[in-house]
Amino acid sequence: MTTIQETALDQPLLRPAALGDLRLPNRVVMAPATRARAANDDLVPTEMHVAYYAQRAGAGLIVTEGTWVSERAIGFVGVPGIYSEAQVAAWRRVTGAVHALGGRIVLQLWHTGAASHPDNLGGERPAGPSAIDPGEKSFTATGFKPTVTPREMTAADIEATIEDHRTASANAHRAGFDGVEVHAIGPYLIPQFLNPRLNHRTDAYGGDRARRHRFLLEIIDAVAAPWDGRGAGVRLSPYWASGLFQADEETLADYDALVQELNDHPVAYLHLRGPNPAGDPDLDAFARYRRRFGGPLIVNGGFGRETGNAAIEAGVADAVSFARPFIANPDLVTRFALRRDLAEGDPATYYTGGAQGYVDYPASTWQDA
Numbered sequence: 001m002t003t004i005q006e007t008a009l010d011q012p013l014l015r016p017a018a019l020g021d022l023r024l025p026n027r028v029v030m031a032p033a034t035r036a037r038a039a040n041d042d043l044v045p046t047e048m049h050v051a052y053y054a055q056r057a058g059a060g061l062i063v064t065e066g067t068w069v070s071e072r073a074i075g076f077v078g079v080p081g082i083y084s085e086a087q088v089a090a091w092r093r094v095t096g097a098v099h100a101l102g103g104r105i106v107l108q109l110w111h112t113g114a115a116s117h118p119d120n121l122g123g124e125r126p127a128g129p130s131a132i133d134p135g136e137k138s139f140t141a142t143g144f145k146p147t148v149t150p151r152e153m154t155a156a157d158i159e160a161t162i163e164d165h166r167t168a169s170a171n172a173h174r175a176g177f178d179g180v181e182v183h184a185i186g187p188y189l190i191p192q193f194l195n196p197r198l199n200h201r202t203d204a205y206g207g208d209r210a211r212r213h214r215f216l217l218e219i220i221d222a223v224a225a226p227w228d229g230r231g232a233g234v235r236l237s238p239y240w241a242s243g244l245f246q247a248d249e250e251t252l253a254d255y256d257a258l259v260q261e262l263n264d265h266p267v268a269y270l271h272l273r274g275p276n277p278a279g280d281p282d283l284d285a286f287a288r289y290r291r292r293f294g295g296p297l298i299v300n301g302g303f304g305r306e307t308g309n310a311a312i313e314a315g316v317a318d319a320v321s322f323a324r325p326f327i328a329n330p331d332l333v334t335r336f337a338l339r340r341d342l343a344e345g346d347p348a349t350y351y352t353g354g355a356q357g358y359v360d361y362p363a364s365t366w367q368d369a
């Protein structure tokens, strides 16, 4: 006799969950993935974006690709924005399609700061917390180029950047999104402020730990405002290692304090990227933050069906997000439910523009063995 627990459909990842006000029918979240398909001068999402996200509407929640909060935020080619009316109108078509198909979708807000390049900013020098080259690479129209020494942001720059985030969040609300997520991972603007190796400021936004955290916390408060207190998602990567980013004990202690501070701000959920996936994800690396943050937690980085189910079953997370698996498997939830094999994506088409490797991955059918 097969019990209900043994049937394919009873998997922790397939149980409903609440992330704040967001009701998810399953815990399989589509992680944000830059795909560089807004290959037009105005950085407006296209009909291909509508198809791409609509194909993935079965996700418990879609987090969009990182999206520019302003022209000053740009640091990669072909990435859409949310600062112009044309962009808002185009995103409304995306959210309309996802909602019509029963899905939920939040917009990820992105600013690259010192990790940009003059080629991406009309020849202007990028700005960051301090005049220190992060030693990263920026994707320009003529390929990846090394970053340069940025201009140190003035107090007015910081104020304007927080305002840009607030306006972008209000635009996302008008475009029909279910929420926004603050992109605070990798080597980009917000982690630059958090990082003592890149933030040598002596004003209210640099120096001790609390001052380095202030920029992010003010952005969280600003972007939550248009959502009637429902809060914003926040994506962090304490384990990130590249250039001047190191996941040493000091960094981890810093993030312990930061995650605890999030409890006092309007955070709808915390979305954590774990250590670089080599083998199965280390659940202890996430449990550290589960203990410190009282709200819903989404974990990410190298998960599959079995390890995702294990994370939910162990109580380490409320949901698991998948980036590369969703690129190649638009019907990822169905494939998990039916324990189907997953298709492998082609990294060569991640950022190439065009339909190939973007909207042409097939969904499986009942007839598939």
Ligand SMILES: Cc1cc2nc3c(=O)[nH]c(=O)nc-3n(C[C@H](O)[C@H](O)[C@H](O)COP(=O)(O)O)c2cc1C
Residues within 6 Å of the ligand: 031, 032, 033, 034, 035, 064, 065, 066, 108, 183, 185, 235, 273, 277, 300, 301, 302, 303, 321, 322, 323, 324, 325, 350
């Ligand atoms: C093509 C590609 C683009 C990505 N773009 C973003 C992005 O825009 N914002 C973000 O926070 N993370 C981005 N990531 C990181 C993923 O969200 C995720 O953290 C990473 O791929 C590990 O998860 P996975 O093992 O499920 O793929 C990107 C990853 C890939 C492969």
